Amino acid sequence: QVQLVESGGGLVQAGGSLRLSCAASGRTFISYAMGWFRQAPGKEREFVAAILWSGSNTYYADSVKGRFTISRDNAKNMVYLQMNSLKPEDTAVYYCAARPSSRNTIVSSTGYDYWGQGTQVTVSS
Numbered sequence: 537q538v539q540l541v542e543s544g545g546g547l548v549q550a551g552g553s554l555r556l557s558c559a560a561s562g563r564t565f566i567s568y569a570m571g572w573f574r575q576a577p578g579k580e581r582e583f584v585a586a587i588l589w590s591g592s593n594t595y596y597a598d599s600v601k602g603r604f605t606i607s608r609d610n611a612k613n614m615v616y617l618q619m620n621s622l623k624p625e626d627t628a629v630y631y632c633a634a635r636p637s638s639r640n641t642i643v644s645s646t647g648y649d650y651w652g653q654g655t656q657v658t659v660s661s
Contacts, residue, residue: 545655558632
């Protein structure tokens with residue numbers, strides 16, 4: 537069982553930056569791959585970024601590649617999403633998610649077993 541709590545969302549102007557954090561409970565954090573997803577009003581939840589257990593492999597949606605960076609600190613059971621050059625279209629609720637490392641799913645939300653409650657990110661133009 538893994539419990540996830542996101543923080544760091546807020547209101548920022550276009551071009552600004554935010555850093556989201558996800559705190560995970562459980563002693564087996566290192567056995568989970570982690571992902572960030574987002575959901576804008578009226579839209580489906582979409583993949584943003586993922587990182588494997590070691591932190592050496594990362595994956596990004598094309599829409600955020602070059603602007604967002606996912607990282608993890610296994611000693612602290614934390615996952616981060618550094619978001620730079622934010623755009624109004626990045627406005628959404630951002631969710632942290634966890635899946636067993638043995639599962640090959642990267643971008644599909646159905647492959648993730650555990651989810652946080654979400655944190656709102658609003659980018660004004």
